[in-house]
Amino acid sequence: MIETKISLTPTPSAQPEPDLVGRGRRDGNRLFKEWYTELDAAAESGDPSAYVFVMGSTAEVLKAFDLNLVFPEINSLQMAVRKVSLDYLNKAEDYGYSTDVCGYVKADVGMHLDGRKHPNGRIPKPSIVVATNMCNTYVKWVEIWQRMYGCKVFVLDIPGQRGIGWSSEPGSEQFENDRRYVQSQLEELIEACVAVTGKPFKIERLQENLAHVNRMAADWSAVLKLNQNIPAPFNAMADGLAYMGVLSAYRATETGARYMAELRQEMEYKVQNGIGTITEERFRLHGVGPACYAYFRRFLELFQEWGAVYVNSEYLAYAGGGLDQGIQFNVERPLESLAEQLLVTGRRSMSNMFFSQDQLADAVRDWKSDGIVYHSVKSCRTVSTGMADSREYLTKTKDVPSLFVESDLVDPRLWSEAQFKNRIDAFFEALGARKAAALNPHELGGFAVSSRGPQQVAAKR
Amino acid sequence: MAVEVRSGFEAILEQCSGLAEDVTYPSVKRWRDSHPGGHAVGHFQVYFPEELIHAAGMLPVTLMGAGSRLEAKQADSHIGSFICSICRTSLELGFSGRVGFLDAFYTTPICDVARNLAGIWGRNFKGMTAEILYLPQNANGKGAVTYLRDEYARVLAELKRISGRPIEEADLRRSIGVYNENRRLLRDLYRIKRETPWLLATTEAYVLAKAGTVMPREEHNEILRSALAEIPNRTGRRQDRVRVVFEGGFCEQPPLDMLQLIEEACYIVDDDLLLGMRWIDQDVPETGDALFALAESYIERSTYSPVQHDDRKPKEEMLLRRVEGSGAAAVILAAAKMCEPGLDEQVAYQKTLEAKQIPFLLLDFEEKMTAFERMRMEVETFVESILFD
Ligand code: SF4
Ligand code: SF4
Numbered sequence: 019m020i021e022t023k024i025s026l027t028p029t030p031s032a033q034p035e036p037d038l039v040g041r042g043r044r045d046g047n048r049l050f051k052e053w054y055t056e057l058d059a060a061a062e063s064g065d066p067s068a069y070v071f072v073m074g075s076t077a078e079v080l081k082a083f084d085l086n087l088v089f090p091e092i093n094s095l096q097m098a099v100r101k102v103s104l105d106y107l108n109k110a111e112d113y114g115y116s117t118d119v120c121g122y123v124k125a126d127v128g129m130h131l132d133g134r135k136h137p138n139g140r141i142p143k144p145s146i147v148v149a150t151n152m153c154n155t156y157v158k159w160v161e162i163w164q165r166m167y168g169c170k171v172f173v174l175d176i177p178g179q180r181g182i183g184w185s186s187e188p189g190s191e192q193f194e195n196d197r198r199y200v201q202s203q204l205e206e207l208i209e210a211c212v213a214v215t216g217k218p219f220k221i222e223r224l225q226e227n228l229a230h231v232n233r234m235a236a237d238w239s240a241v242l243k244l245n246q247n248i249p250a251p252f253n254a255m256a257d258g259l260a261y262m263g264v265l266s267a268y269r270a271t272e273t274g275a276r277y278m279a280e281l282r283q284e285m286e287y288k289v290q291n292g293i294g295t296i297t298e299e300r301f302r303l304h305g306v307g308p309a310c311y312a313y314f315r316r317f318l319e320l321f322q323e324w325g326a327v328y329v330n331s332e333y334l335a336y337a338g339g340g341l342d343q344g345i346q347f348n349v350e351r352p353l354e355s356l357a358e359q360l361l362v363t364g365r366r367s368m369s370n371m372f373f374s375q376d377q378l379a380d381a382v383r384d385w386k387s388d389g390i391v392y393h394s395v396k397s398c399r400t401v402s403t404g405m406a407d408s409r410e411y412l413t414k415t416k417d418v419p420s421l422f423v424e425s426d427l428v429d430p431r432l433w434s435e436a437q438f439k440n441r442i443d444a445f446f447e448a449l450g451a452r453k454a455a456a457l458n459p460h461e462l463g464g465f466a467v468s469s470r471g472p473q474q475v476a477a478k479r
Numbered sequence: 480m481a482v483e484v485r486s487g488f489e490a491i492l493e494q495c496s497g498l499a500e501d502v503t504y505p506s507v508k509r510w511r512d513s514h515p516g517g518h519a520v521g522h523f524q525v526y527f528p529e530e531l532i533h534a535a536g537m538l539p540v541t542l543m544g545a546g547s548r549l550e551a552k553q554a555d556s557h558i559g560s561f562i563c564s565i566c567r568t569s570l571e572l573g574f575s576g577r578v579g580f581l582d583a584f585y586t587t588p589i590c591d592v593a594r595n596l597a598g599i600w601g602r603n604f605k606g607m608t609a610e611i612l613y614l615p616q617n618a619n620g621k622g623a624v625t626y627l628r629d630e631y632a633r634v635l636a637e638l639k640r641i642s643g644r645p646i647e648e649a650d651l652r653r654s655i656g657v658y659n660e661n662r663r664l665l666r667d668l669y670r671i672k673r674e675t676p677w678l679l680a681t682t683e684a685y686v687l688a689k690a691g692t693v694m695p696r697e698e699h700n701e702i703l704r705s706a707l708a709e710i711p712n713r714t715g716r717r718q719d720r721v722r723v724v725f726e727g728g729f730c731e732q733p734p735l736d737m738l739q740l741i742e743e744a745c746y747i748v749d750d751d752l753l754l755g756m757r758w759i760d761q762d763v764p765e766t767g768d769a770l771f772a773l774a775e776s777y778i779e780r781s782t783y784s785p786v787q788h789d790d791r792k793p794k795e796e797m798l799l800r801r802v803e804g805s806g807a808a809a810v811i812l813a814a815a816k817m818c819e820p821g822l823d824e825q826v827a828y829q830k831t832l833e834a835k836q837i838p839f840l841l842l843d844f845e846e847k848m849t850a851f852e853r854m855r856m857e858v859e860t861f862v863e864s865i866l867f868d
Binding site for chain 2 (some may be wrong): 120159160161177182193202238368373394396400410
């Protein structure tokens with residue numbers, strides 16, 4: 019049944035634990051709750067906290083100062099999943115924010131106006147906030163907290179890919195110019211953390227954190243690749259999101275590294291035993307753009323009803339902090355290596371948004387996806403602006419089937435189920451016909467031959 | 480063949496307005512005809528160090544949308560639904576072939592829509608360099624200027640490749656000199672508008688300045704000098720009007736009709752229109768390493784905008800300074816529709832003005848809007864409320 023197997027690490031134990039399947043979700047949920055409990059305690063005690071973003075959190079540095087990490091994007095997403103985002107959006111809009119402003123920002127503003135009471139617990143005040151330039155809205159967002167709390171703002175600038183076909187490899191003059199800039203900023207970030215926490219900087223702590231990330235990234239990258247198997251052991255949109263929550267919140271910790279090793283174990287077990295995430299995997303999808311979290315369950319069901327599994331998603335690459343292809347920090351030269359890897363991974367994440375076409379085509383091929391689902395979200399111009407164009411490019415140059423739908427991450431007012439369903443149904447009908455034609459090329463004369471695309475690998479099953 | 484400068488203020492104005500608003504770019508075409516083998520380089524809003532292009536003997540052209548003069552027919556299918564108009568029509572300029580004369584297109588990280596333009600441009604207009612000039616977003620970092628100097632050197636190398644000619648330090652210095660003069664002349668224009676707005680309306684200053692975005696700066700300098708020489712002869716009479724600052728035109732440009740209707744009710748004594756041309760607000764040093772001088776000026780000798788975070792320039796304070804410096808009594812707080820940075824900033828400005836009890840009017844606009852009746856009423860009501868308060 020399974021055509022391609024990804025090379026597996028030795029099975030950790032001959033007898034897998036009985037509850038191995040589903041452990042990643044269970045442990046993820048538990049860790050997530052614990053994390054919010056810690057934040058609630060920090061809100062009470064007033065322990066210093068840092069507000070950071072999923073893309074470029076610099077957890078490696080901040081955790082060396084024992085700062086609590088608050089991820090406002092995750093907070094906003096959670097409000098949507100818990101169906102309360104509209105209340106917060108309304109508060110921010112009443113305050114003056116336009117309906118055209120990113121919903122993540124507005125949901126968060128609403129929560130701050132409401133005394134930082136989040137449905138998952140209280141959120142501590144920021145002592146320092148760190149924004150990378152990976153989304154420009156981050157920079158506008160941190161300015162809001164700066165005005166509210168007078169907290170220290172640090173913008174970490176990571177120069178990205180300059181254009182299509184442009185690259186700069188570590189060691190090149192171009193790369194070194196950019197690295198020196200990033201490294202000098204990291205030094206300044208450390209100074210800022212010393213000032214905010216009153217604690218000295220200990221390089222050993224940074225080294226430990228880097229080592230945790232090395233392990234975590236290697237396992238995360240392996241987990242993602244395991245989904246190249248048929249059937250896919252997890253759904254990149256649903257399970258992937260839960261895994262990614264731990265990836266962000268527990269980055270640079272022993273707990274996070276252990277979690278990811280165990281997750282890998284689970285996925286390997288599932289692959290070895292042919293356990294897919296759904297009973298019958300009919301279609302394999304690659305997601306571009308996040309889901310609609312305000313109607314998350316419905317969003318997922320509409321695809322699952324057709325036996326479709328998201329085997330990969332761009333979101334896991336960029337919102338996963340660029341760990342998708344693994345990271346190997348050189349802990350012997352920690353700051354330099356951190357600067358270097360921030361550039362490499364940051365760039366890759368940004369390229370996934372601004373110059374995505376080639377990586378996307380490769381991913382569709384490697385994960386044997388039947389098609390791409392582009393979900394354009396009003397809130398996020400960062401990921402949505404170039405989607406239609408990148409889609410057209412891939413359709414023309416690689417003949418990749420795709421679906422384009424629009425709604426929002428957190429704003430339930432922008433969700434129209436009837437429209438979504440119509441388009442999804444039409445897409446799968448066409449995709450089904452295409453797969454059938456690929457299996458019986460004579461029925462379509464020469465057409466099937468000329469339309470051979472990556473989806474046919476899966477169709478051979 | 481250079482643009483011939485007409486005499487008489489009205490004639491100069493008419494000439495500039497023709498050049499600035501024409502989306503067929505006649506001045507660029509003329510330049511290309513008179514410079515066989517010459518190259519033109521386009522850049523998107525807000526700021527680009529045009530001195531680099533100029534020093535390479537190329538023509539810099541600012542792409543800042545096309546207002547209501549161009550429908551985004553083809554661009555609409557290439558770009559998301561919730562995107563500002565300036566990006567749509569700027570892309571349409573490409574898709575419709577109107578800027579086919581360009582050899583390169585640069586955008587900067589002012590926002591993520593603008594960064595995405597490099598990808599869309601590159602995927603669709605082959606054979607043309609399409610890049611992001613990564614202006615630093617950590618203006619407070621000690622390494623920012625050196626980094627930017629290197630980034631300018633990178634762009635300069637690409638421009639050298641395109642132009643096929645060397646670019647010497649002396650070329651860069653000469654270009655800095657030309658642009659310094661341009662910025663001085665624009666400062667003069669703004670001074671007149673601030674001190675004697677009855678002699679120079681904002682719409683007039685705007686078209687005079689905008690003409691510079693589509694022609695060599697030496698010629699623009701000549702036009703500005705002639706216009707400035709004519710202004711004292713104008714006969715406008717001082718009127719008892721409310722003095723306002725117009726804030727919110729840093730990227731997408733409001734339609735001229737909108738500025739005009741505001742000016743019918745009040746004097747716009749300062750603004751952030753065509754900000755890129757005036758981003759550097761002092762002379763760039765004409766000695767020392769030219770690229771360093773430009774990079775340093777971007778950070779150290781510059782104004783403010785919603786698309787640059789600089790702890791030394793809190794934007795609300797900068798706006799208050801602009802209000803105070805221009806003796807304005809009120810602010811028109813505008814924002815382009817769908818513009819994340821502009822809309823975010825609008826709230827911060829609003830709260831500050833409220834706290835300082837400075838009257839303000841919130842206006843959302845689109846470059847392509849053509850119906851202004853409601854806006855006219857809002858502006859008139861606003862002005863009356865100040866006059867009769
Ligand atoms: S614009 Fe997109 S990436 Fe940026 S904060 Fe909003 S949702 Fe996140
Ligand atoms: S108008 Fe705003 S959103 Fe549009 S390109 Fe300019 S800064 Fe970006």
